[in-house]
Amino acid sequence: MIFRPLKYEKYAQKAVDKLQERQPAFRAKFDTENYASWFYNQSSETLRLYSDDKEIYFRYIPVGTYSLNTNTWMWAWANEDSVETRKFRTLKVKEFGEKKNYENLTNAHFNGDKYTGWESTAIAFDIIGGIGTYRVITEHLEKYFLLTEQITKEKVEKIESALIECNAHGKIRKAFICQHLNTETKTGFEEAFETYRGMELDEDDDLQAWCSKCEKKRLKTDGWNNESMEFAKIKLVCERCYFEIKESNLDSKNTKHNKT
Ligand SMILES: [Zn+2]
Numbered sequence: 001m002i003f004r005p006l007k008y009e010k011y012a013q014k015a016v017d018k019l020q021e022r023q024p025a026f027r028a029k030f031d032t033e034n035y036a037s038w039f040y041n042q043s044s045e046t047l048r049l050y051s052d053d054k055e056i057y058f059r060y061i062p063v064g065t066y067s068l069n070t071n072t073w074m075w076a077w078a079n080e081d082s083v084e085t086r087k088f089r090t091l092k093v094k095e096f097g098e099k100k101n102y103e104n105l106t107n108a109h110f111n112g113d114k115y116t117g118w119e120s121t122a123i124a125f126d127i128i129g130g131i132g133t134y135r136v137i138t139e140h141l142e143k144y145f146l147l148t149e150q151i152t153k154e155k156v157e158k159i160e161s162a163l164i165e166c167n168a169h170g171k172i173r174k175a176f177i178c179q180h181l182n183t184e185t186k187t188g189f190e191e192a193f194e195t196y197r198g199m200e201l202d203e204d205d206d207l208q209a210w211c212s213k214c215e216k217k218r219l220k221t222d223g224w225n226n227e228s229m230e231f232a233k234i235k236l237v238c239e240r241c242y243f244e245i246k247e248s249n250l251d252s253k254n255t256k257h258n259k260t
């Protein structure tokens with residue numbers, strides 16, 4: 001027996017009803033049931049449905065996975081193996097769960113049954129939104145997606161070309177930082193714009209950050225010019241490295257003099 005307060009049951013049922021009401025129109029519009037195969041790419045967070053004579057692409061947010069071996073659900077935000085940056089969007093579900101005191105939404109994983117995957121996905125759909133949902137099954141793992149938009153093959157290629165291969169984190173979105181930023185010392189962390197993990201970026205926007213010294217230089221030269229750029233020696237890192245550096249710089253416990 002899994003203990004779940006009635007309140008949660010009621011909410012979950014409402015979310016399932018809502019998804020069931022919306023999903024047929026999505027399926028009909030994109031004819032998603034009539035493709036022979038699927039392929040998803042964690043790096044670009046895109047799902048491709050295809051047959052010999054046709055194909056369609058979607059961007060997705062990973063919701064979570066259900067293991068048929070252990071009968072456990074795991075929210076995407078808790079999945080440390082995945083390189084998908086949009087998984088952090090599911091933290092919105094966790095926040096909602098914290099407010100409402102719904103344990104299933106706040107626990108990284110919990111025991112479930114054959115309905116758990118769709119139920120969790122319906123809740124994510126209710127809280128995060130999307131144009132539809134999709135599930136794929138590989139061996140003993142069900143993986144659930146929120147589909148946010150249909151995109152063209154060209155757009156998928158463009159997303160892929162903007163990725164970098166990081167030794168630590170795999171192939172993911174790239175970011176730019178000055179030569180002084182690192183996870184060991186606090187250098188200050190100035191950004192081109194406010195950022196958070198998994199955020200959507202406009203086509204011309206990149207994650208960009210620099211240290212306090214670079215910021216001083218930049219202000220002195222009245223914006224970036226050859227001199228301040230030379231000082232900053234901007235380099236490429238992956239998105240996850242970027243946020244690790246950001247968080248270690250903002251973390252008050254991690255101070256320079258703790259290191260010897
Ligand atoms: Zn710098």
Ligand SMILES: [Zn+2]
Pocket residue numbers: 166167168169170237238239240241242
């Ligand atoms: Zn990295």
